[in-house]
Amino acid sequence: MNWIILIIAGLCEVGFSYCLGRAKLLTGTAWMAWMLGFIIFTIISMSLLAKVTQTLPIGTVYPIWTGIGAVGTVIIGILFFEEPFTFKRLFFISTLIISIIGLKCL
Incomplete structure (x- = not known):
């Protein structure tokens, strides 16, 4: 359940x-x-983040939360704010996603 709350907190960061x-x-x-x-999104995101850190390690939670926010914000920028979609951006976002998955697997 805490991982779901963490994902929601990350999506609120995108919001x-x-x-x-x-x-x-x-x-x-x-x-x-x-x-x-x-x-509103900031309050919800920070509150959920604080709740999750009560049971999961902060060294894992915080990078995953910021990673969800970073990846989501780049996607939002491309879809809604006409930011460029280039191979370099895709490559570095992919490495960020791989790093987030790696932290989850530890």
Whole structure:
């Protein structure tokens, strides 16, 4: 169950990154709405992360949480913010994913 909570926490990190990306393009009440989403996702993500660290080792949990956030944010950037999709990006994201799997297997 804790691994599922960790994955949800990582996806919430992707959510707050997405909100930041949207907010930077806007002003006024639309900016405030996206920033509210950022705050909500941040609180949920950090709360779930804190819960998971009570039972799983922080040396494994934190890199996996940040890795999910990093990989997810790159994918969001490519899909929604017109960031480039190149072989180099794919290669380094793949190495990050392999590293996350390696930590899980330890």
